[in-house]
Amino acid sequence: xxxxxxxxxxxxxxxxxxxxxxxxxxxxxxxxxxxxxxxxxxxxxxxxxxxxxxxxxxxxxxxxxxxxxxxxxxxxxxxxxxxxxxxx
Amino acid sequence: xxxxxxxxxxxxxxxxxxxxxxxxxxxxxxxxxxxxxxxxxxxxxxxxxxxxxxxxxxxxxxxxxxxxxxxxxxxxxxxxxxxxxxxxxxxxxxxxxxxxxxxxxxxxxxxxxxxxxxxxxxxxxxxxxxxxxxxxxxxxxxxxxxxxxxxxxxxxxxxxxxxxxxxxxxxxxxxxxxxxxxxxxxxxxxxxxxxxxxxxxxxxxxxxxxxxxxxxxxxxxxxxxxxxxxxxxxxxxxxxxxxxxxxxxxxxxxxxxxxxxxxxxxxxxxxxxxxxxxxxxxxxxxxxxxxxxxxxxxxxxxxxxxxxxxxxxxxxxxxxxxxxxxxxxxxxxxxxxxxxxxxxxxxxxxxxxxxxxxxxxxxxxxxxxxxxxxxxx
Numbered sequence: 001x002x003x004x005x006x007x008x009x010x011x012x013x014x015x016x017x018x019x020x021x022x023x024x025x026x027x028x029x030x031x032x033x034x035x036x037x038x039x040x041x042x043x044x045x046x047x048x049x050x051x052x053x054x055x056x057x058x059x060x061x062x063x064x065x066x067x068x069x070x071x072x073x074x075x076x077x078x079x080x081x082x083x084x085x086x087x088x
Numbered sequence: 089x090x091x092x093x094x095x096x097x098x099x100x101x102x103x104x105x106x107x108x109x110x111x112x113x114x115x116x117x118x119x120x121x122x123x124x125x126x127x128x129x130x131x132x133x134x135x136x137x138x139x140x141x142x143x144x145x146x147x148x149x150x151x152x153x154x155x156x157x158x159x160x161x162x163x164x165x166x167x168x169x170x171x172x173x174x175x176x177x178x179x180x181x182x183x184x185x186x187x188x189x190x191x192x193x194x195x196x197x198x199x200x201x202x203x204x205x206x207x208x209x210x211x212x213x214x215x216x217x218x219x220x221x222x223x224x225x226x227x228x229x230x231x232x233x234x235x236x237x238x239x240x241x242x243x244x245x246x247x248x249x250x251x252x253x254x255x256x257x258x259x260x261x262x263x264x265x266x267x268x269x270x271x272x273x274x275x276x277x278x279x280x281x282x283x284x285x286x287x288x289x290x291x292x293x294x295x296x297x298x299x300x301x302x303x304x305x306x307x308x309x310x311x312x313x314x315x316x317x318x319x320x321x322x323x324x325x326x327x328x329x330x331x332x333x334x335x336x337x338x339x340x341x342x343x344x345x346x347x348x349x350x351x352x353x354x355x356x357x358x359x360x361x362x363x364x365x366x367x368x369x370x371x372x373x374x375x376x377x378x379x380x381x382x383x384x385x386x387x388x389x390x391x392x393x394x395x396x397x398x399x400x401x402x403x404x405x406x407x408x409x410x411x412x413x414x415x416x417x418x419x420x421x422x423x424x425x426x427x428x429x430x431x432x433x434x435x436x437x438x439x440x441x442x443x444x445x446x447x448x449x450x451x452x453x454x455x456x457x458x459x460x461x462x463x464x465x
Contacts, residue, residue, distance in 0.1 A: 014452065036212070036255045037388060037446070040309045056305040059256030 001025065001071045008049055009067060012038050025068025039064050046070075052077035111421055113157045115164020115283045116197050116239035122149065122165060123194010131169050137177040137188065141317050143324075143379045146170070150321060151328040158421075159429040160282030162325060163436075164197070167235045170321035171314045172200040172244055175260060178310050179301035183262055187242050199240035201231040201263075201288060202311060208233075208439075211246075211308070212254075216290065218247035218261050220304060224296045227261055227269075230289040237286030238274050240265050245290070246307050258307030262299045269293035279429050316391035318437050319398075320382040323375040326398040326433055330368040330405045333426065337361065337409040340416075357412065364408040371401045389453060392438075392446035399434035399443070406430045 006023045010016075013023070013032040034042060042064075047053060054063075058073045113121075122128050129135035130145040146169060153162040168191065176188055176198060190196035204214035216229025227247055234243070243263045250257045263270060269291040277285055302310055338361065341352040351357050378394050381387040410417045410427040417423035434440045447454070 035449075036308075037312065037449075040255055040312050041388070043309060044313075053303070056256065056303070059305050060254055061252075 001067065002075075004049065005046075005071055005074060006067070008045055009042070009070075012042050023067050025066060025071070027067040029064055029066060029070065034064060046074055050074060050078060109156055111158040113161050113282070114239070115161045115236060118153060118157045118161040119165055119168065119197050120194045122153065123192070127152065128169070128192050128194060137173050137192065141170070141174070141320075141383045143320070143383050146321060147324045147328070150325040154325060154328045154332060158282055159329070159426065159432075160280050160285075162329075163280070163432070164236050164239075164283045166321050166325055167200055167318065168198055170318040171311075172198045172236075174314045174317065175200065175310055176244055176262065176301060178306075179260070179262070181298045183298040184301060187262060190241065196241035197236045197239050197284070199234050199236040199243045199265075199284075199288075201234050201237075201243045202246040203231060203233055204246075205230045205232055211311075212257075214246065214248060214258070216245060216247040218245075218249045218259050218300075220249045220259065220297075220300065222297075224294060225261055225300055227263055227290040227293040227295070230287065232287045233275055234286060234288060235280075236284040237272055237288050239284040243270075243288060244301065246311060249304055255308040256305040258311075259304045260301035260307050260310065261295070262301050263290065263293055263295065267293050267295065279425070280432075312388065313386040315437060316382050316386045316388050319391040319395040319443070320375070320379055322433060322437060323371060323394040323398040324379075326402040327368060327372045327375060329430065330364075330371070330402060333406055333409045333423070334361070334365060334368065337412050337423075341412060351412075360408055360412065364405040367401045367405055371397050388446060389450040392443040392450075393454070395438055395443040396440055396447055399440040402430050402433040403427070 001023070009023060009029075010021075012034050013027070013029070015031065015033040029039075043054065043059070052074065054073055054077065058076075063069055063073045119128075127149050131142060131149050132145070133139040133142045149169065150162065150166060153165050173188065173191055176184060176191070187196065187198060191198045202211070202214075204211075204216055206213045206215060214229075216227065216231065219226040219228070227245060229247065231237075231243075231245065237243075242265060245261045245263050246258055247261055248257050249259045265272065270293055271289045271291070273287050274281065275285040275287060338352070341357060341361065342350050344351045346354065374397050375394060378387070378390040381390040382394065406423070406427040410423040413423040417427075
């Protein structure tokens with residue numbers, strides 16, 4: 001996951017304990033504080049920061065479940081060099 | 089600047105004695121007057137809705153409306169200025185631009201139709217549907233207690249385009265009031281008839297895609313941002329309303345004979361009045377401090393705090409004033425009627441309990457804001 005993404009995500013995880021400060025793809029967003037209102041704010045910040053628009057079909061509970069699931073949707077909207085994908 | 093029409097059938101005077109009040113003015117007529125006077129555009133930076141709210145402009149227009157007209161008429165303007173027009177401006181296309189231009193000039197009113205037939209505090213349970221396909225959208229459902237419903241040229245309808253409670257399941261649709269399948273009826277409310285309050289139903293209203301406003305799925309995110317501005321507008325208006333009512337009340341108290349002096353000379357009356365004054369000063373200070381964060385950054389926490397403050401302060405102040413007016417307060421259009429109307433500050437746009445939940449969610453940040461450095465000893 002891009003450090004810009006984890007840096008942006010961290011302030012939203014207000015229920016994270018001291019042993020959960022490291023964000024991994026398995027980090028449970030809802031359990032750590034990303035409720036509906038927080039998810040809306042997170043969405044706006046992601047789109048503004050990365051200059052992307054998340055597709056309507058990806059804006060669902062599954063996408064906002066974990067840091068990894070959200071990053072996959074964000075990364076899919078980024079140019080290859082920013083998303084970390086290896087191109088042929 | 090052109091003058092607003094000055095009619096005063098009731099012979100009432102504005103709080104500062106400078107402008108006559110027309111408490112019978114409807115919300116749509118007040119909106120038209122503000123538009124004809126060129127005041128609506130000044131609410132937005134550079135006169136452009138898409139650039140966001142100009143806080144001073146919004147405060148000036150709301151204070152003007154409050155000084156000239158009754159609470160329902162000001163409500164009619166406030167909802168349009170703070171929420172309906174900015175939400176509409178997130179869209180593009182001929183239908184959106186046409187309605188936006190007509191509304192901004194005061195030639196048409198626009199009703200924000202968010203509250204469904206389900207509980208207003210449970211927005212994600214709303215049932216009104218927008219069936220969207222490649223050719224258009226079909227709206228089916230109903231909305232209740234909508235300000236400007238009976239006068240609106242168009243409705244900005246929050247509808248679900250897919251099932252479930254997720255925040256991305258909702259979309260705004262611009263529905264002309266005269267479209268086949270739209271039925272409007274006035275709400276049974278004498279207190280708020282002047283705001284055009286009513287219920288509206290949509291029976292398979294079929295429209296082309298021009299009528300989709302903003303991105304599909306962005307209905308709630310956009311609403312969340314702009315309801316923050318509506319809460320700021322409520323606080324700005326609340327300060328103006330309390331100031332006007334306190335001014336009227338003080339004028340009455342200083343002019344009402346009691347023994348060798350007036351009611352104003354009674355200590356318990358003065359203290360009761362002063363306590364209300366302190367509450368307005370508190371609301372004013374909070375509003376001044378929070379306004380930039382809400383207007384420029386859509387700070388939901390700051391907006392919720394403002395709404396909670398206005399929702400408790402305005403009913404308190406008007407309740408105190410109504411009491412100080414004594415039996416006269418029960419006259420038609422008197423202070424007791426104004427007090428009853430002002431109960432809306434704790435209900436409309438999010439009840440006090442709902443916004444206090446948002447405040448509680450951000451308690452840590454609020455406490456941090458209040459902190460100061462503890463000096464070494």
